[in-house]
Amino acid sequence: MRFETSTIKDIAKALGLSTSTVSRALRDRYEISEETKKLVLAYAEKVNYRANPIARSLKERRSYSIGIIVSEIANNFFSQVINGIESIAYDKDYHVIIAQSHESYKQEKLNVEHLASRSIDGLLIALSSETQDIDYLRQLYAKGLPIVFFDRVPGDFETHKVIANNFKGSFDATEHLILSGKRTIAHLTNSENLSITKERLAGYQAALAKYHIEFRPELVKYCQHGGMHSAELEQAVKELLPLKPDGIFIASDRLTTGCIMALKKTNPEVAHQIAIAGFTNSNLVELFSPSLTSVKQPAFEMGQVATELLISMIEAKRPVTEFETKVLDTELVRMAKR
Amino acid sequence: MRFETSTIKDIAKALGLSTSTVSRALRDRYEISEETKKLVLAYAEKVNYRANPIARSLKERRSYSIGIIVSEIANNFFSQVINGIESIAYDKDYHVIIAQSHESYKQEKLNVEHLASRSIDGLLIALSSETQDIDYLRQLYAKGLPIVFFDRVPGDFETHKVIANNFKGSFDATEHLILSGKRTIAHLTNSENLSITKERLAGYQAALAKYHIEFRPELVKYCQHGGMHSAELEQAVKELLPLKPDGIFIASDRLTTGCIMALKKTNPEVAHQIAIAGFTNSNLVELFSPSLTSVKQPAFEMGQVATELLISMIEAKRPVTEFETKVLDTELVRMAKR
DNA sequence: AACGTTTTTGGGAACGTTTGCACACTTTTT
DNA sequence: AAAAAGTGTGCAAACGTTCCCAAAAACGTT
Numbered sequence: 001m002r003f004e005t006s007t008i009k010d011i012a013k014a015l016g017l018s019t020s021t022v023s024r025a026l027r028d029r030y031e032i033s034e035e036t037k038k039l040v041l042a043y044a045e046k047v048n049y050r051a052n053p054i055a056r057s058l059k060e061r062r063s064y065s066i067g068i069i070v071s072e073i074a075n076n077f078f079s080q081v082i083n084g085i086e087s088i089a090y091d092k093d094y095h096v097i098i099a100q101s102h103e104s105y106k107q108e109k110l111n112v113e114h115l116a117s118r119s120i121d122g123l124l125i126a127l128s129s130e131t132q133d134i135d136y137l138r139q140l141y142a143k144g145l146p147i148v149f150f151d152r153v154p155g156d157f158e159t160h161k162v163i164a165n166n167f168k169g170s171f172d173a174t175e176h177l178i179l180s181g182k183r184t185i186a187h188l189t190n191s192e193n194l195s196i197t198k199e200r201l202a203g204y205q206a207a208l209a210k211y212h213i214e215f216r217p218e219l220v221k222y223c224q225h226g227g228m229h230s231a232e233l234e235q236a237v238k239e240l241l242p243l244k245p246d247g248i249f250i251a252s253d254r255l256t257t258g259c260i261m262a263l264k265k266t267n268p269e270v271a272h273q274i275a276i277a278g279f280t281n282s283n284l285v286e287l288f289s290p291s292l293t294s295v296k297q298p299a300f301e302m303g304q305v306a307t308e309l310l311i312s313m314i315e316a317k318r319p320v321t322e323f324e325t326k327v328l329d330t331e332l333v334r335m336a337k338r
Numbered sequence: 339m340r341f342e343t344s345t346i347k348d349i350a351k352a353l354g355l356s357t358s359t360v361s362r363a364l365r366d367r368y369e370i371s372e373e374t375k376k377l378v379l380a381y382a383e384k385v386n387y388r389a390n391p392i393a394r395s396l397k398e399r400r401s402y403s404i405g406i407i408v409s410e411i412a413n414n415f416f417s418q419v420i421n422g423i424e425s426i427a428y429d430k431d432y433h434v435i436i437a438q439s440h441e442s443y444k445q446e447k448l449n450v451e452h453l454a455s456r457s458i459d460g461l462l463i464a465l466s467s468e469t470q471d472i473d474y475l476r477q478l479y480a481k482g483l484p485i486v487f488f489d490r491v492p493g494d495f496e497t498h499k500v501i502a503n504n505f506k507g508s509f510d511a512t513e514h515l516i517l518s519g520k521r522t523i524a525h526l527t528n529s530e531n532l533s534i535t536k537e538r539l540a541g542y543q544a545a546l547a548k549y550h551i552e553f554r555p556e557l558v559k560y561c562q563h564g565g566m567h568s569a570e571l572e573q574a575v576k577e578l579l580p581l582k583p584d585g586i587f588i589a590s591d592r593l594t595t596g597c598i599m600a601l602k603k604t605n606p607e608v609a610h611q612i613a614i615a616g617f618t619n620s621n622l623v624e625l626f627s628p629s630l631t632s633v634k635q636p637a638f639e640m641g642q643v644a645t646e647l648l649i650s651m652i653e654a655k656r657p658v659t660e661f662e663t664k665v666l667d668t669e670l671v672r673m674a675k676r
Numbered sequence: 677a678a679c680g681t682t683t684t685t686g687g688g689a690a691c692g693t694t695t696g697c698a699c700a701c702t703t704t705t706t
Numbered sequence: 707a708a709a710a711a712g713t714g715t716g717c718a719a720a721c722g723t724t725c726c727c728a729a730a731a732a733c734g735t736t
Contacts, residue, residue, distance in 0.1 A: 018716045050455045054395045055692035058721050074417035117388045289627030356686040393722035
């Protein structure tokens with residue numbers, strides 16, 4: 001089963017022109033006379049000519065596509081980021097190829113390499129919670145693949161990055177819990193090697209410090225798999241509850257929903273006693289019970305900004321050497337009344 | 339900024355062979371001696387040779403990629419379907435390009451045509467709730483683009499289709515409401531022109547009939563935009579409530595969550611009095627309040643089955659003329675106790 | 677020793693574009 | 707009137723593959 005579509009050659013033959021003339025006419029080059037252009041354009045329209053992007057890619061040595069790696073598209077935060085990415089990419093005539101790491105380093109690497117072999121022109125990536133070794137990315141980068149990190153960014157990699165103001169977001173959420181009278185505030189967070197984990201922890205600590213509440217390390221629980229396994233969360237909850245927290249600040253989308261589920265499942269009676277604040281971009285948060293205060297990241301905008309940066313790298317004539325890290329503000333959405 | 343990678347030509351030159359020999363050796367053809375194969379393979383490994391998929395696509399006139407159109411990846415149902423699709427596609431060495439219609443006919447058409455011009459080998463599509471005219475799909479299909487529909491399928495299009503057992507799913511959900519004592523059961527559903535709308539309505543009606551409950555058309559509300567606009571839902575809720583329903587059966591994911599939100603927002607006091615049953619694949623359903631009984635579609639499996647069918651079409655030597663419509667069973671997840 | 681077979685290799689066209697260069701024809705400048 | 711400049715077009719190579727066809731090498735048979 002195969003398409004047959006008309007090519008530049010067909011048009012050239014039909015019109016008694018050369019392929020070069022047709023090609024130039026279609027791309028509206030100045031060398032071609034208005035007359036010829038009109039002729040070609042009209043005929044192309046008539047036969048519904050579509051340039052073959054594959055041939056073009058081969059010739060121009062680029063694919064007009066950018067790769068995206070996120071842990072899960074089912075995660076509202078990431079799907080919003082992707083929407084932001086698409087909004088810019090389609091505008092600039094790129095298309096996007098999305099792949100999921102499912103928080104696995106192996107999957108992430110496999111996907112990136114698959115995309116790279118597919119000749120993507122650039123890569124947008126949020127690291128998986130497992131990822132520690134990013135040498136494979138360095139290699140691709142050294143070979144000339146533009147990369148922009150967002151959300152979960154590595155510290156030691158010189159390129160553009162786009163992140164939320166994790167410190168402030170965490171500070172605000174924690175402060176909110178404190179101001180509503182909580183004093184024993186636990187912190188449930190992602191794997192320690194993620195950038196966001198460190199920043200969010202710092203925000204949490206700063207808020208405690210501001211109100212002279214002692215920081216107790218045992219109130220902080222790290223989840224290696226970012227909440228992909230419910231067992232991990234139930235374990236964390238089990239370890240936390242004996243410390244009698246009256247509030248809990250949770251550092252990521254998946255963990256937030258997962259934690260509430262674990263709480264409801266294992267200790268339904270206390271689920272409603274503990275005040276919860278957490279990062280989440282779920283658009284269903286109004287439906288949750290217990291309800292919670294959420295820190296929303298500007299996901300759509302993050303996708304847009306990252307894509308603009310990436311495309312600027314892709315289209316730069318000379319290698320880019322000045323990099324920026326854009327920091328976008330989060331929004332605190334206070335808990336709905338019960 | 340450009341990659342430089344080694345090509346078959348480079349290998350041929352380095353080894354003093356011809357490109358044809360190298361090409362054949364790499365693809366492990368029988369004509370090439372073991373010795374040469376080893377030589378080539380070893381060298382290819384050494385220089386980390388990766389075949390250029392673009393060149394291959396151009397030569398073979400196919401791209402090894404399949405297009406996916408869904409209304410929204412943020413919708414859990416669709417993201418699960420996509421996971422199913424990927425699981426099969428990657429296995430068979432295809433990659434996938436995802437595009438979103440956001441329930442808009444215009445977007446859908448634009449995306450499909452964009453994908454088609456990108457030389458996808460086949461298309462997997464769930465129609466947008468706005469879509470009525472699928473001539474553009476017919477044209478592509480006639481030109482040789484294999485298409486498989488899933489979830490929202492058109493009636494009059496001869497190709498493979500994969501759907502859930504919408505009738506039975508709806509019947510079960512409605513019956514569940516009846517068995518828990520409800521008698522005035524409203525039905526909130528999608529745009530009338532969707533296949534799923536008709537099937538789900540029929541299931542609802544059949545359940546009513548079985549228990550000799552009169553079908554009242556005024557209890558059925560159609561949402562043209564599939565719940566993409568909250569105003570639409572609030573309007574529907576507003577019209578429904580005066581009829582004093584004691585139960586409501588909702589026919590799609592987005593509508594289910596949207597309806598509960600509208601209910602909570604406009605009439606919080608009655609939100610908990612009405613029993614709710616609805617289609618949804620949200621994995622957060624346990625957190626919802628009010629809680630609900632949900633009809634879960636076998637989304638992952640649906641993606642897998644659709645992909646297998648599509649790839650079989652793509653790889654068929656002769657045009658396929660025998661088509662099947664696979665129907666997969668849904669699962670009723672009863673409401674958690676309050 | 678001459679011939680046929682079989683196995684292994686190479687030459688070169690093709691896929692559909694883009695683009696540097698050359699060419700022919702006009703028009704302007706000197 | 708010749709030279710220079712400008713305009714519009716075509717030729718052909720290139721991008722990295724695959725594959726048809728032919729050629730060369732190796733072997734066996736008479």
